[in-house]
Amino acid sequence: MANQNNGVSSTTTATQPLWLLAEITYRCPLHCAFCYNPTDYDKHTQNELDTNSWLSVLNQARDLGAAQLGISGGEPLLRDDIEVIVEEAHQLGYYSNLITSGVGLTDKRIDAFKKGGLDHIQLSMHDITEEINNFITDTKTFKLKKKVAAMIKDRGYPMVLNVVIHRYNIDHIKEILEMAEALGADYVELANTQYYGWSLINRNQLMPTKEQIDHAEKITNQFRDKAGNKMKIFFVVPDYYAERPKKCMNGWGEVFMIVTANGDVLPCHSARVLPNMEFPNVKDSKIKGAWYDSPAFNKYRGDSWMKEPCKSCPEKENDLGGCRCQAFLLTGDAESADPVCSLSPNRNVIEKAVEDAQNPQLKTQPIIFRTDKNSKRINDGEEKERLAKFHALP
Amino acid sequence: MTIKLDDIYKISPHHRFQWEKAQNCYVILFPEGMVKLNGGAGEVLNLVDGKTSVANITEILVKKFPDADGIDKDIIGMVELALEKAWIEKIN
Numbered sequence: 001m002a003n004q005n006n007g008v009s010s011t012t013t014a015t016q017p018l019w020l021l022a023e024i025t026y027r028c029p030l031h032c033a034f035c036y037n038p039t040d041y042d043k044h045t046q047n048e049l050d051t052n053s054w055l056s057v058l059n060q061a062r063d064l065g066a067a068q069l070g071i072s073g074g075e076p077l078l079r080d081d082i083e084v085i086v087e088e089a090h091q092l093g094y095y096s097n098l099i100t101s102g103v104g105l106t107d108k109r110i111d112a113f114k115k116g117g118l119d120h121i122q123l124s125m126h127d128i129t130e131e132i133n134n135f136i137t138d139t140k141t142f143k144l145k146k147k148v149a150a151m152i153k154d155r156g157y158p159m160v161l162n163v164v165i166h167r168y169n170i171d172h173i174k175e176i177l178e179m180a181e182a183l184g185a186d187y188v189e190l191a192n193t194q195y196y197g198w199s200l201i202n203r204n205q206l207m208p209t210k211e212q213i214d215h216a217e218k219i220t221n222q223f224r225d226k227a228g229n230k231m232k233i234f235f236v237v238p239d240y241y242a243e244r245p246k247k248c249m250n251g252w253g254e255v256f257m258i259v260t261a262n263g264d265v266l267p268c269h270s271a272r273v274l275p276n277m278e279f280p281n282v283k284d285s286k287i288k289g290a291w292y293d294s295p296a297f298n299k300y301r302g303d304s305w306m307k308e309p310c311k312s313c314p315e316k317e318n319d320l321g322g323c324r325c326q327a328f329l330l331t332g333d334a335e336s337a338d339p340v341c342s343l344s345p346n347r348n349v350i351e352k353a354v355e356d357a358q359n360p361q362l363k364t365q366p367i368i369f370r371t372d373k374n375s376k377r378i379n380d381g382e383e384k385e386r387l388a389k390f391h392a393l394p
Numbered sequence: 395m396t397i398k399l400d401d402i403y404k405i406s407p408h409h410r411f412q413w414e415k416a417q418n419c420y421v422i423l424f425p426e427g428m429v430k431l432n433g434g435a436g437e438v439l440n441l442v443d444g445k446t447s448v449a450n451i452t453e454i455l456v457k458k459f460p461d462a463d464g465i466d467k468d469i470i471g472m473v474e475l476a477l478e479k480a481w482i483e484k485i486n
Contacts (some may be wrong), residue, residue: 014419015418018428019428063416064416065414065416065417066413067421067428067429068423068427093412095410095424095428097425097426119408119410119423119425120408120425122425122437157408158407158408158424158425160425160426186408186425187425189425189426229480234426347452
């Protein structure tokens with residue numbers, strides 16, 4: 001990528017966006033402890049974009065080249081205009097995906113989605129046991145999940161199950177995969193928790209041990225060999241246990257664009273944690289200008305922003321220095337190497353996190369569930385001490 | 395997987411093949427994925443329609459690109475790859 005102007009010039013040769021994630025509401029009936037949504041989301045629940053604004057977002061992003069559309073949240077089904085959004089997405093030629101907990105999916109709505117041209121539905125599942133499902137989501141949704149899975153299958157949709165993996169369900173991987181197979185899943189994502197937002201402040205309660213991860217991966221590989229091509233299984237490796245960071249979002253401002261409930265345009269889910277950054281909002285910016293010309297989208301494009309050890313690293317093209325949000329959250333410096341990297345001078349914070357998560361005293365701290373009440377409390381500064389334990393704010 | 399000349403294929407269920415104006419290429423879309431196809435691959439998949447056999451696809455593309463050497467092998471290779479990726483499936 002030609003990026004010779006310190007990353008802030010409009011002459012930067014940016015690629016086209018291919019994926020648009022529409023986080024159309026932060027309201028959610030579930031209260032998952034591992035949610036990556038911002039802990040201060042309550043600030044953004046009052047000013048959701050209206051239907052026409054979303055239709056305009058879809059049109060503008062499609063013109064730029066976006067072809068994959070995720071409709072997410074919060075729980076998108078809490079909005080009553082998904083039907084209209086799905087229909088527009090189909091007309092425009094998006095391959096559209098509803099990312100849902102299943103709460104609020106009725107026969108009437110799923111039929112309308114099918115008629116409108118929705119391409120697939122990604123359903124979150126949590127465990128094979130009612131106890132863990134209800135505990136980690138702080139709801140009673142276990143039976144509903146299976147019912148919704150059957151509805152999805154019945155309408156001929158590809159069945160995409162997403163299971164966020166953490167300490168409470170990681171030892172059930174085999175049973176989870178057997179359940180997925182019995183439900184007729186076409187794709188299963190075993191997404192090890194990444195630590196942002198709510199999952200970051202609950203990290204000591206959620207993080208499994210290295211032995212648990214290795215075992216889960218082994219079981220997954222065995223299952224994959226047995227199941228063959230019929231059910232595609234993705235095992236997303238948790239980066240705290242990796243040697244090198246992930247190429248976050250496949251590169252900042254390279255292919256992904258997120259529009260949040262209140263209209264902020266972001267290059268990644270948690271970009272708003274970064275300091276001194278102003279993100280464009282669709283209420284006063286066009287998507288094209290946001291993507292190509294906004295200082296925020298240009299700031300970490302390419303590699304000209306890098307410091308050592310990334311700057312001269314022969315591997316920098318592979319991971320682009322990892323995740324800017326993780327670097328900031330854990331080191332206080334958004335331009336430092338992602339501390340997950342074993343070459344980072346701050347790798348010790350990751351080792352400390354892994355250690356803390358196994359400390360019997362720390363891991364019994366109460367979980368803070370993702371609720372409006374907790375988000376308000378965090379906004380009011382009530383959990384400052386807890387936040388400070390996980391955020392290395394400068 | 396051996397591809398035979400009288401094989402007929404179609405785009406797999408849950409997949410969509412389309413022309414992308416912004417990208418100026420054909421793409422194949424599926425859950426959680428999108429692959430941009432280069433010119434030749436796009437031309438081949440564009441003829442995978444559940445009716446046209448591999449032999450007919452080859453015939454059409456040889457006429458369209460008379461100067462391309464060894465095009466028949468490339469076509470078979472592309473069909474093989476698409477089948478391996480499960481973008482297409484055999485119907486006869």
